Amino acid sequence: MSTLALDAPTRNEMSKKTSAPKVTAETMAAKQRDISVSEFFAKNRHLLGFDNPRKALLTTVKEAVDNSLDACEEAGILPDITVVIEDLQPERAASVKSSRYRITVVDNGPGIVRKQVENIFGRLLYGSKFHRLKMSRGQQGIGISAAGMYGLITTGKPMVIHTKPKTNQAAHHIELAMNTKTNRAEVTVDDETDDFPPGRLSGLGKGTRVETFLATRDYPTGTSVSIELEGRYQKGRGSVDEFLDLTAIANPHAKITFVPPTRESAAEEEDVPLLKQGKGAKDKVDDTDDEQTPDPRSLADPSLTQAAPTGPTVTTEQDGVIVFPRAVDELPPETKEIQPHPKGIELGILLQMLKDYELENKGGTLYTFLQEKFCRVSAATASGFCEKIGVTSRTKAGDIEPPQVEKLFQEFQEAKLAPPPTDCLAPIGVRQLLAGMLKGVRAEFYAASSRDAAIYRGRPFQIEAAIAFGGDLPSEDSARVIRFANRVPLLFQQSACSSFKAVTETAWKNYSLQQPRGSLPLGPLVIMLHMASVWVPFTSESKEAIADYDEIRKEMKLALMECGRKLGTYLRKRLKMKREAERRDVFERYIGEIAQAVSAINGTDAKKLYEALQAQARRHTAIADLQLDEDGKAIKDDDPADQDGVIIVQGASKEEPPSNEPESQARISSARGKRDADPFAQSKAEAAALKVSSIRDDEQPELIDTKPVKRLNKKGEKPKATTATKAEKPAKTTKAKSPEPAPSPPASKPAASSKLRMRLVNGKLERVDEPGLF
């Protein structure tokens, strides 16, 4: 699609020159020449996401990571990706806003055969993904080569590529620079090396010197790309950190390691990324020592618990290395490539396809053309089309006249055809969505929904939504929308994106949330939308926003409504439980007085009476003991299947007497201002233990079990510890997992029980089954 734009500059040039007197047709002709795509994009690099140094840095990381993930998945390898950003001018003055960076992305993918290296890294619009209808992150073949080009333009340094396609052979080491005039790579270094992954990277700092960092054994094959460029590293919205955070959410099967530069570029600090609200990041540093130890005692360790609330639950940072661990050990299902659907093509494309077909198969018939080149066209349908346009099943494709093609095109539109197959889509899946959200967002309620596949312009797509509510999310702000297309986070141009419109058009008021007219809902809410499609309609080459097709927006809204309903029910139910708990408090408060008074009058045993009254109080407020499900019904024990796509994490710490509040929760309270008045305040302030509801086994048959991941209670109180121990119990397969306290390799964790339940008791949340704890 981008090639279509190439004509425009030519004409502009022409019209400009007409006013100059000495110009003749000949002189003009002498200046008219082809424009290489590279030249075009070198001048128009903003189209590709290189508008400014900060975004250039991000885009480079993003393209490299996308490619790595695509490659790993296609090869059936669980991705293990390391992103290193080196600051090459660490001594620069503090006021200098940008710096030179070297970005290196290492993956454990299949590697690249030698002869393709130049094409992949050295040419724009070269790729395997453009010509097919298959769900993948990359589409256009622009990304990584454009990043290399940007690096070359800003620093003059070539890209450095190490790739190891064969396990037992040395890696290729290639350095190449793109010639923008020819759109071809010029190779400056080409040799072989055993140094893969590049050992240099392990010597960068304390955190990278550990044996597990880029261990050679983890990279039997793989590719490493280094690009030097002029950039700016800052945290906040639209940062590399945010991108990786979100990528980790949408790709729970990937392990991502990130070594950020030692310092941020000078500039105003923007808002912190999704997961790092509140306390300082330094809190995070020390809590990862016992990576491999799910020892309950360590979970209760106060220092650990201090730190836990600050960051993503399972994401850890130590000595300058951030690890987003793998949460799920299954790759997304392999996606299939599909043929276009008759309803999804345009007339010109149809003409071109006929022409191509004629070239490929001399004398091929229209009848076979229709069956081979389109999906959902059976023999009967094909002969039906032939009949309708007045040709026989033996008519050659090359013999069809343009008017007949036009007729055929119209017949396409009118025909009743099955929608395109949807097995070409690999949605993230409800359970994986929840796993990703749990990993990255500290909330108390999570819900996810996955729509059935739908069609826009003849292309199948599928929408998934997830929401996280409460917990540590900031309650004063608008909801945060995080958007994904084919598992790639979209960080810019939010308001131009179909998903943003879908969120604002959804009536969140129906779900007990506030929403100013035409805006995002307010409250501690993160809304995630994911579109999976064989072809995501981006609004620009830099892939920042999804075009606003009605069909897409409608599906998004339906998905959001499904999540919203679950949230609304939960909130209403919670409110009700809270009220009941308050009622019980009132009753129980007076029971003692009454028992004593009655006893004083008639000599009844005060204690017995007290107990009898208390039993009645509990009976009257039994609803306060109910466990929540997303439909607001009481959960019956042993019926895990009745909950679908919802996770509720509830605060478990004791209700603190008001007088203690200022000290013990000062940090939290101050950050949250009016939260105390908020009906949900209590649990936010409190530690979280976890209940993960199970998800129907048959929901996502291909996405089987997830790795057990544990999640730390904010305050690291004991409940947490028991969570870990409890996890040893009969782990029902495929049931949800609980997140992990520390950055331990997922494999070492015991399977978590799926049924950790909390209930509101007397206004406090307590673990069910763990009476001794509170």
Place this chain on the structure above:
Amino acid sequence: MAKKTSKKESPQRGSALSKERDEKTLKKLIDLADEVAKKTFGGKDPRLEIPLRTKSNTIWESKKRILQMGDATSDRELFNLNQAKQFMQTMLHASIIRGLIDEGKTHSLRGVYYKAKHTVSGTKENTFEDQDESDPILEDLEVSLGVLREELHIFASKRGDLVGNITLVDKGDEIDCRRMGSGGYGIPSIVEPSVIQFKKCEAKFVLHVEKDTVWQRFNEDRFWEVNNCILTHGGGQPPRGVRRLLQRLNQELKLPIICLLDCDPWGHYIYSVIKQGSISLAFESSRLAIPDAKFLGVRAKDYKECDLSDAVKIDMNDNDVKRAKEIAAYPWFEGHKGWQREINTMLSNGFKMEVEALANEHTSYVTEEYVPQRLKARDWLE
């Protein structure tokens, strides 16, 4: 002091608390507690049945011409968020009363309030926050147990004074009400025959005035002496002791009760309460109401008739108008032409007047001219 009696019983000896009556009260208290315990152990919700002291449960007995309490009751349940605290308070007071009976002591309303007030254990909440919460609970106990306040060993603070041509015996002490100086005899809360007996009375009627200040005026002018009467006041809305005493003077000594109250809805209401009883104490109306009490003034027509100055006018506000119309609609006023005319005149005047208005020009006008003239002319409303 406490003591008391339902009307059928004969007066008891002075100061002693009747054992018999205490036993009866005690039994009712224990029954109340037993019922709560029984329901609770039986798995049922503890519940008290409290006769309703509301307008809707107040019946106008046109024959007796008094307000009486109907049969309606309301449940007071522990397991009802709005009633839980009252339930607790009711039981708490019941237990305190049991203590008072055991000790043979009486306590004031305020004393009981303090005795019952404490912090509910484990909270910062008090059982009672102020006396206004406590007093109605005691009334609830009165009506639900069917006993009088004095039988609960509780008395109210004293309000109202008396002076005049009468000699009484109060707890055995003889009181000559002609020799009370400027202060008068303070009417106690409990004036039952067991406490107070009338010994000698020359007075021909009782003049009841609204408040202390007016009473002082009349006393200073020796009105009761000049006109051979008894002079009382009730400090605004008269408390039970004053009303009971007036009723006894009326019933036992056949003295007419003549009221001199402000010309405003409040004054009319006070008259109504003295005459027919009040909604909240409808259960005691037969002890308190004086159906033939008379309303001498101040009358709405007095502004013109007495040629009063504009200074005495007090504008009526919306609330006054509303209240006046409500009072006009009381069953005992509704068909009463004199009262309808009186209230309508006040409304058309658009202002209220206090008794003090009559002393505006000439200090003793009210005692020397106004009241004697009206009495002579029998110019009053009934």
